[in-house]
Amino acid sequence: MQVDKTTLTDLSIFHSEEEQSVFHHLNFTHTNGGREYFRSILSTPLDSIKAIHDAQRSIQALMQLQEKWPLHLITNGTIMVIERFYDTAIDPYPKQPNLISSIIYKMLHAPDYSITKYTVTHAIAFLKGMKIILDLIGQDKRSLQLQTWYDKIEHFLDRPVLQEMIEIKKDTKLSLAQNLYYGNYLRNHFKRPADELIDLFYKLDAYISMAIACKKYGFVFPSIEESDQPFVNAKELYHLLLPTPVAYDIILNKDENFVFLTGANMGGKSTYIKAVGLSVYLAHIGMGVPAKQMQLSLFDGLLSNIQVEDNIFKGESYFYNEVQRIKKTLEKISDGKNWLILIDELFKGTNIQDAMKCSTAVIKGLIKMKHSLFILSTHLYEIGEGLKQYSNIQFRYFETSMQDDILEFSYQIKEGISNDRIGYLILKREGVTKMLEEL
Numbered sequence: 445m446q447v448d449k450t451t452l453t454d455l456s457i458f459h460s461e462e463e464q465s466v467f468h469h470l471n472f473t474h475t476n477g478g479r480e481y482f483r484s485i486l487s488t489p490l491d492s493i494k495a496i497h498d499a500q501r502s503i504q505a506l507m508q509l510q511e512k513w514p515l516h517l518i519t520n521g522t523i524m525v526i527e528r529f530y531d532t533a534i535d536p537y538p539k540q541p542n543l544i545s546s547i548i549y550k551m552l553h554a555p556d557y558s559i560t561k562y563t564v565t566h567a568i569a570f571l572k573g574m575k576i577i578l579d580l581i582g583q584d585k586r587s588l589q590l591q592t593w594y595d596k597i598e599h600f601l602d603r604p605v606l607q608e609m610i611e612i613k614k615d616t617k618l619s620l621a622q623n624l625y626y627g628n629y630l631r632n633h634f635k636r637p638a639d640e641l642i643d644l645f646y647k648l649d650a651y652i653s654m655a656i657a658c659k660k661y662g663f664v665f666p667s668i669e670e671s672d673q674p675f676v677n678a679k680e681l682y683h684l685l686l687p688t689p690v691a692y693d694i695i696l697n698k699d700e701n702f703v704f705l706t707g708a709n710m711g712g713k714s715t716y717i718k719a720v721g722l723s724v725y726l727a728h729i730g731m732g733v734p735a736k737q738m739q740l741s742l743f744d745g746l747l748s749n750i751q752v753e754d755n756i757f758k759g760e761s762y763f764y765n766e767v768q769r770i771k772k773t774l775e776k777i778s779d780g781k782n783w784l785i786l787i788d789e790l791f792k793g794t795n796i797q798d799a800m801k802c803s804t805a806v807i808k809g810l811i812k813m814k815h816s817l818f819i820l821s822t823h824l825y826e827i828g829e830g831l832k833q834y835s836n837i838q839f840r841y842f843e844t845s846m847q848d849d850i851l852e853f854s855y856q857i858k859e860g861i862s863n864d865r866i867g868y869l870i871l872k873r874e875g876v877t878k879m880l881e882e883l
Contacts, residue, residue: 499730
């Protein structure tokens with residue numbers, strides 16, 4: 445599925461304030477390498493049903509194994525020790541280490557022996573952990589991904605010296621000769637396999653992170669299908685970044701492919717749009733989604749127009765950049781493929797009459813495109829009446845009420861068009877009008 449940096453930012457997949465990002469919310473990796481691999485997964489949605497289903501099966505299998513995962517054996521520190529070992533210059537070991545040659549090596553090369561001994565201890569823990577992982581994923585190899593990882597780990601561990609190291613019992617004190625023997629093997633015969641095994645662990649760390657997140661948050665795995673016509677059907681879908689989210693139902697298909705969304709500011713429009721986009725996005729990396737149930741088609745692309753900014757350095761206005769974003773969107777979705785398009789508060793950067801005219805023109809053009817689904821929010825409720833003649837537009841709004849100067853947001857989506865105007869009421873409630881009167 446195609447997606448651009450603007451959309452990733454709009455959906456808060458990544459954020460300059462990391463704690464506000466989806467990445468941070470779903471990141472349960474235990475190593476730096478796993479974290480970066482998870483970042484890569486989250487920035488690269490899949491583009492085939494086969495790949496998505498395989499990712500789902502991998503995560504579902506790992507959800508059953510996470511409590512047995514050998515985190516006590518393989519830590520970020522363990523991997524750093526092993527990687528640093530290969531980057532550190534060490535004097536050559538005795539070819540056939542015995543008691544005498546080992547004592548001499550330790551005396552003459554004390555720092556090198558210390559590094560070697562320390563590394564061997566961590567390497568044994570790492571190998572034991574990988575053996576446990578091998579046995580765990582061997583119990584459920586329904587996914588091609590897990591089968592591939594299983595075969596590679598089994599191949600790399602199938603060496604007499606490594607098997608010997610794996611069998612070393614906990615708290616066993618190795619002799620000087622054993623430390624040098626294993627250190628020599630690791631350094632001179634196992635560097636490439638060690639790199640491969642560490643890379644495999646990073647990938648597994650990223651996937652176990654997704655498994656932990658799905659289980660912790662109670663995500664469900666959506667049914668995703670290949671279809672000539674795009675569709676989304678979700679029940680009790682919510683935004684995963686909110687501490688107390690409100691759930692929504694949504695149906696979008698070829699007959700009703702456009703949601704015209706109105707409501708007062710802070711009423712829930714942006715959250716609704718982002719919740720739908722985010723769930724569709726997560727479905728395309730194979731993850732579970734924050735909903736009770738979800739079925740959707742495979743999308744070729746997802747584009748948003750939510751947080752457009754002006755560009756002072758280029759002398760470009762907010763409105764100009766809104767127009768350019770719409771233009772680029774049209775260029776993309778004219779390919780006849782399945783797209784989901786999210787637009788929040790179109791044409792905020794111009795006067796109301798201009799905005800109404802521009803918005804109407806854009807909407808009337810977009811509704812002709814049957815291979816795309818659209819959710820568009822606007823504060824220009826006046827243009828809604830003229831659009832009711834189009835059967836493929838769903839009119840939805842978020843209701844707002846005012847009781848004793850107290851705003852009440854239900855955050856429930858309803859059928860129809862809102863004409864709420866609460867800007868002045870908020871200004872008054874916050875005491876701004878009184879301050880202005882007293883100037």
